[in-house]
Amino acid sequence: MRADLDRLMAERDLQALIVTGGEQPNTLRAWICNGIDIHGGMVVKPKGQPATLIVTSMEIEEAKKSGLAVLTLDDFNFSEALKQVEGDRARAQTILWGRIIERFAIAPGKIGVYGTGDIHVWIERSRLLAEHYPQHPVVGENGLTLFDIAMRTKDADEIAIIQQIAQQTNEVLQATWDFIAGHRAEGESVVKADGSPLTVGDVKRFIRRELLDRELECPSMIFAQGRDAGFPHSRGTESDPLQLGQPIVFDLFPQTMGGGYCHDVTRTWSIGYARPQVQQMYDQVMTAFQRAVDAFEEAGQPAHTLQDAALDCLEGYGHPTQRSHPGTQVGYVHSLGHGIGLNIHERPSLHHLVKEDVLEQGNVITIEPGVYYPEQGIGVRVEDSFIVDAGGALVSITPFRKDLVLPLRG
Amino acid sequence: MRADLDRLMAERDLQALIVTGGEQPNTLRAWICNGIDIHGGMVVKPKGQPATLIVTSMEIEEAKKSGLAVLTLDDFNFSEALKQVEGDRARAQTILWGRIIERFAIAPGKIGVYGTGDIHVWIERSRLLAEHYPQHPVVGENGLTLFDIAMRTKDADEIAIIQQIAQQTNEVLQATWDFIAGHRAEGESVVKADGSPLTVGDVKRFIRRELLDRELECPSMIFAQGRDAGFPHSRGTESDPLQLGQPIVFDLFPQTMGGGYCHDVTRTWSIGYARPQVQQMYDQVMTAFQRAVDAFEEAGQPAHTLQDAALDCLEGYGHPTQRSHPGTQVGYVHSLGHGIGLNIHERPSLHHLVKEDVLEQGNVITIEPGVYYPEQGIGVRVEDSFIVDAGGALVSITPFRKDLVLPLRG
Numbered sequence: 001m002r003a004d005l006d007r008l009m010a011e012r013d014l015q016a017l018i019v020t021g022g023e024q025p026n027t028l029r030a031w032i033c034n035g036i037d038i039h040g041g042m043v044v045k046p047k048g049q050p051a052t053l054i055v056t057s058m059e060i061e062e063a064k065k066s067g068l069a070v071l072t073l074d075d076f077n078f079s080e081a082l083k084q085v086e087g088d089r090a091r092a093q094t095i096l097w098g099r100i101i102e103r104f105a106i107a108p109g110k111i112g113v114y115g116t117g118d119i120h121v122w123i124e125r126s127r128l129l130a131e132h133y134p135q136h137p138v139v140g141e142n143g144l145t146l147f148d149i150a151m152r153t154k155d156a157d158e159i160a161i162i163q164q165i166a167q168q169t170n171e172v173l174q175a176t177w178d179f180i181a182g183h184r185a186e187g188e189s190v191v192k193a194d195g196s197p198l199t200v201g202d203v204k205r206f207i208r209r210e211l212l213d214r215e216l217e218c219p220s221m222i223f224a225q226g227r228d229a230g231f232p233h234s235r236g237t238e239s240d241p242l243q244l245g246q247p248i249v250f251d252l253f254p255q256t257m258g259g260g261y262c263h264d265v266t267r268t269w270s271i272g273y274a275r276p277q278v279q280q281m282y283d284q285v286m287t288a289f290q291r292a293v294d295a296f297e298e299a300g301q302p303a304h305t306l307q308d309a310a311l312d313c314l315e316g317y318g319h320p321t322q323r324s325h326p327g328t329q330v331g332y333v334h335s336l337g338h339g340i341g342l343n344i345h346e347r348p349s350l351h352h353l354v355k356e357d358v359l360e361q362g363n364v365i366t367i368e369p370g371v372y373y374p375e376q377g378i379g380v381r382v383e384d385s386f387i388v389d390a391g392g393a394l395v396s397i398t399p400f401r402k403d404l405v406l407p408l409r410g
Numbered sequence: 411m412r413a414d415l416d417r418l419m420a421e422r423d424l425q426a427l428i429v430t431g432g433e434q435p436n437t438l439r440a441w442i443c444n445g446i447d448i449h450g451g452m453v454v455k456p457k458g459q460p461a462t463l464i465v466t467s468m469e470i471e472e473a474k475k476s477g478l479a480v481l482t483l484d485d486f487n488f489s490e491a492l493k494q495v496e497g498d499r500a501r502a503q504t505i506l507w508g509r510i511i512e513r514f515a516i517a518p519g520k521i522g523v524y525g526t527g528d529i530h531v532w533i534e535r536s537r538l539l540a541e542h543y544p545q546h547p548v549v550g551e552n553g554l555t556l557f558d559i560a561m562r563t564k565d566a567d568e569i570a571i572i573q574q575i576a577q578q579t580n581e582v583l584q585a586t587w588d589f590i591a592g593h594r595a596e597g598e599s600v601v602k603a604d605g606s607p608l609t610v611g612d613v614k615r616f617i618r619r620e621l622l623d624r625e626l627e628c629p630s631m632i633f634a635q636g637r638d639a640g641f642p643h644s645r646g647t648e649s650d651p652l653q654l655g656q657p658i659v660f661d662l663f664p665q666t667m668g669g670g671y672c673h674d675v676t677r678t679w680s681i682g683y684a685r686p687q688v689q690q691m692y693d694q695v696m697t698a699f700q701r702a703v704d705a706f707e708e709a710g711q712p713a714h715t716l717q718d719a720a721l722d723c724l725e726g727y728g729h730p731t732q733r734s735h736p737g738t739q740v741g742y743v744h745s746l747g748h749g750i751g752l753n754i755h756e757r758p759s760l761h762h763l764v765k766e767d768v769l770e771q772g773n774v775i776t777i778e779p780g781v782y783y784p785e786q787g788i789g790v791r792v793e794d795s796f797i798v799d800a801g802g803a804l805v806s807i808t809p810f811r812k813d814l815v816l817p818l819r820g
Contacts, residue, residue, distance in 0.1 A: 023755065024434060024526050039630075057739050061641045079736040087763040090552045114530040116434050119523055120557075123550030126533045140533030142500045147530075205622075208667075212618055217627070219668035220449075231471045257618075258629035326489040329467050345433065353497040 001155045001362065002032065006048055008146040015109035015136070017051075017146075018100075019043040021117035025259050027342040028114050028147050033066035035161075035342075037259050043068070046104045054100075076100070093125070094132055101136055108135040114147055144347065144356065152339050152347040153362030159387060161261050162341075162364055166385060166397040168214045169254055169263040173400040175210050176203065176250075180242070180271065184410035190242035190271055193410075197241030200225060204238065207252070215257050222251035222266075229268075230374025232334060232381070244272035247282075249370075249379045253344055262340045264366045265398045266383035269406045281371050281380045282404045288313040288369040289382050292336055296359065299392040303348040303357040303365075307336035310369045311352060319371050323352050330373050337366035340385060363388040364397075411565045411772065412442065416458055418556040425519035425546070427461075427556075428510075429453040431527035435669050437752040438524050438557050443476035445571075445752070447669050453478070456514045464510075486510070503535070504542055511546055518545040524557060554757065554766070562749050562757040563772030569797060571671045572751075572774055576795060576807040578624045579664055579673040583810040585620050586613065586660075590652070590681065594820035600652035600681055603820075610635060611648030617662070625667050632661035632676075639678075640784025642744060642791070654682035657692075659780075659789045663754055672750045674776045675808045676793035679816045691781050691790045692814045698723040698779040699792050702746055706769065709802040713758040713767040713775075717746035720779045721762060729781050733762050740783050747776035750795060773798040774807075 009017055019029045020042040030037035032051055038059055045051040053068040054076075063070045073079070076099045078092065085091040100106075113126070126138045154162065183190050183198050190198045200223050211217055224236035229249040242248075251266040268285075270278055288310040295309035311323045311332070320331035339346035341364060348357035348365060359365070365388070370381030384398035419427055429439045430452040440447035442461055448469055455461040463478040464486075473480045483489070486509045488502065495501040510516075523536070536548045564572065593600050593608050600608045610633050621627055634646035639659040652658075661676040678695075680688055698720040705719035721733050721742070730741035749756035751774060758767035758775060769775070775798070780791030794808035 021529065023753075057737065058641070058643045058743065061638075061644045074737045082763065083736070087765065088553070112530070113533060115528075116526065117529045119431065119525045119527045119529075119532045120550035120555055121552050122529045122532055123523060123536045123548060124552040126536070128552070138533060140528075140530035142531045142534040142538070143498070145530055208622055209619070212615075212622055217629070219627070228471075231468070233468045234471045326493070327467065327484045333468065343433075353492065355497065 001150060001153050003155075004150045004153075005032075005045065005146070008150055009045075009047055009112070012112065012141075012146060013110055014112040014139075015047050016104065016106045016111045017043075017045040018111060018113045019045075019115050020113065021115035024116050026116040027259070028116065028151075030259060031147070031151055031342050033068060035260065036062075036066040038063050038066060044100055044104055046106055049104075052104075076103070090125070090128070094128055097129055098133065101133065106136065109137075110139050111136050112146070113138050113140060114145070148347045151341055151343075153360060154341060154364055155362070158261065158341070159362075159364075162263070162387070163397060165216070165254065165256070165261055165263045168216060169252060169265060170398070170400050172207060172210045172214070172216075172252065172254070173265065173267065176207055177269075177406060179203070179206050180269075180406055181408055182410050183408055185244055185272060185408055188244045190244065190408065199238065199242065200236045200240040201238030203242070204236075211254055212257075216254040217257045218252055218254040221253070222249060224249045224379065226377040227374050229379030230372045230377065232370065232372055232379065242271060245270060245275055245278075247274075247278050247378055247380055249381050251381065251383070253340075255342075255344075259342070261342060262344050263398075264340050264344065264368075264383060264385050265400065266368055266370075266381045267400065267402065268380045268382060268404060270404055271406050272408055274405050277376070278378055278380065279404065281378060282382075284314065284317045284319075285369050285371060285380050285382055286402065288332075289367060289384075292367050292369065293386075293394065293396075296394040299358075299360050299388055301359050302355065303350050303359050304352050304354055306359075306367065307350045307352045310336050314369065314371065330375075332369060332371050334370070337368050337383070339363060339365050359388055359394070361388050361390055361392055411560060411563050413565075414560045414563075415442075415455065415556070418560055419455075419457055419522070422522065422551075422556060423520055424522040424549075425457050426514065426516045426521045427453075427455040428521060428523045429455075429525050430523065431525035434526055436526040437669070438526065438561075440669060441557070441561055441752050443478060445670065446472075446476040448473050448476060454510055454514055456516055459514075462514070486513070500535070500538070504538055507539055508543060511543065516546065519547075520549050521546050522556070523548050523550060524555070558757045561751055561753075563770060564751060564774055565772070568671065568751070569772075569774075572673070572797070573807060575626070575664065575666070575671055575673045578626060579662060579675060580808070580810050582617060582620045582624070582626075582662065582664070583675065583677065586617055587679075587816060589613070589616050590679075590816060591818055592820050593818055595654055595682060595818055598654045600654065600818065607651030609648065609652065610646045610650040613652070614646075614648065621664055622667075626664040627667045628662055628664040631663070632659060634659045634789065636787040637784050639789030640740075640782045640787065642780065642782055642789065652681060655680060655685055655688075657684075657688050657788055657790055659791050661791065661793070663750075665752075665754075669752070671752060672754050673808075674750050674754065674778075674793060674795050675810065676778055676780075676791045677810065677812065678790045678792060678814060680814050681816050682818055684815050687786070688788055688790065689814065691783075691788060692792075694724065694727045694729075695779050695781060695790050695792050696812065698742075699777060699794075702777050702779065703796075703804065703806075706804040709768075709770050709798055711769050712765065713760050713769050714762050714764055716769075716777065717760045717762045720746050724779065724781065740785075742779060742781050744780070747778050747793070749773060749775050769798055769804070771798050771800055771802055
């Protein structure tokens with residue numbers, strides 16, 4: 001939570017935190033600005049003081065929505081600096097840095113710089129700033145960062161938003177189920193009223209409209225049938241006609257349009273009927289899911305213990321896994337899950353080799369075991385999102401039913 | 411264009427180019443992968459050789475869509491390296507870097523690293539790599555980069571896509587005009603059939619559906635009325651009811667859903683009638699627009715000359731400008747325009763202080779003068795996108811009419 005920042009900064013001997021980037025979506029900047037990402041803005045948080053947002057004068061109105069104190073580049077005479085160096089923005093930025101250090105009275109010591117931005121710029125800029133301001137070394141973090149730690153526990157406001165997006169996502173799942181169910185079969189194909197095939201693209205267009213009506217988006221949603229389902233990150237093929245009896249992996253991870261908190265859910269559907277082999281694998285994945293959930297006993301527990309339970313279960317059924325066969329492209333090929341928030345992938349990690357993450361109150365995580373056999377045209381995954389609530393209980397926020405077979409009514 | 415990369419690398423003494431990042435949208439990576447952005451992928455382009463895309467094994471199917479040669483982390487025994495360092499990803503990445511240098515036989519010399527990623531990671535990683543591989547210094551670029559230069563001229567395939575998105579955007583403008591025009595007035599308010607007000611939010615929802623049907627998106631579109639129009643980056647207020655006689659700045663910059671080439675257009679509309687003061691400022695901005703377009707004589711001309719013409723024109727009418735009153739928040743407060751492509755803002759820049767950019771064949775740029783007086787409830791901007799075509803002519807790709815007054819028919 002944001003309240004943890006001063007302590008985390010102190011542990012890292014930081015005199016100030018700067019969160020910056022460019023116009024790209026920037027989740028760390030959005031998070032420290034109370035959910036509002038102001039493109040191009042820079043946040044300065046000196047040790048023990050509240051954060052200030054610095055923007056161009058054109059962004060003032062948008063910046064105020066963050067609730068932070070707002071300053072503009074004009075407050076630092078940036079135009080004059082730019083003129084002084086004949087339009088050389090790189091040198092003007094260096095001058096600006098010095099004025100920021102002065103204005104916020106940042107004591108000699110490390111300045112931590114975080115955010116999403118141009119790698120090529122910051123490789124050079126960190127060197128330039130080190131030369132010009134040797135009393136204020138610019139440092140980053142590689143590995144588990146203070147933002148990873150602070151963002152993995154959500155405050156009550158964030159939980160409320162996350163619950164709302166979960167509820168809206170559930171509505172979209174129901175609407176999608178009903179949409180498909182309202183069609184009829186011709187032979188092994190699912191068809192529209194006019195007899196033309198219902199395609200993956202048709203379904204995705206339907207889902208996007210449902211998301212749009214709720215001001216949500218999920219550009220990279222997965223709706224992958226048959227062999228596509230066997231490749232966990234295949235988004236599916238838009239021209240594919242929907243077929244009876246084929247496993248479909250449907251992974252929906254919407255967030256507020258333009259950036260915001262995420263929900264993450266996967267269901268596997270087989271229209272009309274399920275082949276015995278698919279039904280068996282589905283039952284096995286559902287068992288692994290339940291074993292993982294049941295492995296949670298209390299807050300403070302290492303996160304990998306849930307994955308250990310899922311691995312034991314699926315290896316017991318004879319599936320190759322990341323643990324038994326590192327690098328395998330068939331079987332249970334991925335980790336159990338991850339934290340979610342403003343980013344689709346946050347800490348804690350539920351990978352079997354990540355020993356340092358624990359499950360604690362305020363975490364929002366996914367649990368998503370799956371097995372994949374593309375050459376047999378099979379992929380199965382089941383995923384809910386969970387909150388570790390204030391009482392230390394692991395609670396699913398994804399109520400949508402986990403039925404495999406989707407019967408047609410049309 | 412991509413064909414320029416070897417020359418640009420040679421000018422910078424680069425033995426190899428690496429384009430990387432994380433899961434965030436990454437336009438440089440998308441561009442070098444022929445328009446397909448594979449989240450988490452790393453592109454390695456040794457001097458004089460084609461580019462190779464390195465991904466996790468789970469991304470193989472998606473990666474192949476790029477048309478590049480594809481390798482996976484398994485081809486570099488990454489899992490074994492991770493195990494060797496007990497799951498420490500930072501150290502494993504350092505080992506991977508050495509294996510990449512070896513596999514691609516990258517001769518001693520500079521490696522240029524580019525992309526959109528975690529600033530805090532790359533500040534530390536560039537230091538770590540410098541220590542471990544002193545024969546291969548990691549460098550970036552701050553200022554006009556080789557990608558800025560290469561991406562500012564579009565090849566024929568890119569121009570075709572850009573023309574198509576321009577055409578689709580034109581359809582959306584027409585549909586939006588017709589949607590508003592199909593309403594009626596009650597007093598000074600625009601209302602729906604049931605008498606309830608038509609709001610900015612209603613119009614934005616309409617526009618989003620039109621974009622969605624064309625697989626386009628524009629999360630941050632601007633539809634700003636009255637005082638909001640006076641702040642160039644105000645997105646507008648969703649609850650605002652549309653009023654007669656109020657200037658509305660409508661800035662639409664869609665791109666293919668999930669990332670892709672952009673179009674950029676602004677129209678200013680006043681529903682029913684225009685106040686004389688607004689009409690006058692509109693005519694002035696239209697004149698400045700034409701003067702800027704007419705200032706273009708031939709490819710090779712400095713880009714700022716077009717802005718000089720617009721500045722001369724609007725200063726002549728008595729408006730404060732960025733040039734006459736640096737930092738002004740009223741009048742002509744911004745530059746004339748910018749390049750567009752996979753990024754909404756690319757080179758060339760049409761800022762009056764940027765002397766080094768020229769207009770050349772293959773450029774796609776915006777021309778967008780405007781004046782802003784929020785305390786008078788006025789903002790006016792007119793923007794088209796243009797191509798400098800193969801014959802060296804400046805050609806608008808935004809045909810939508812530039813009428814100020816939008817008459818109601820409902």
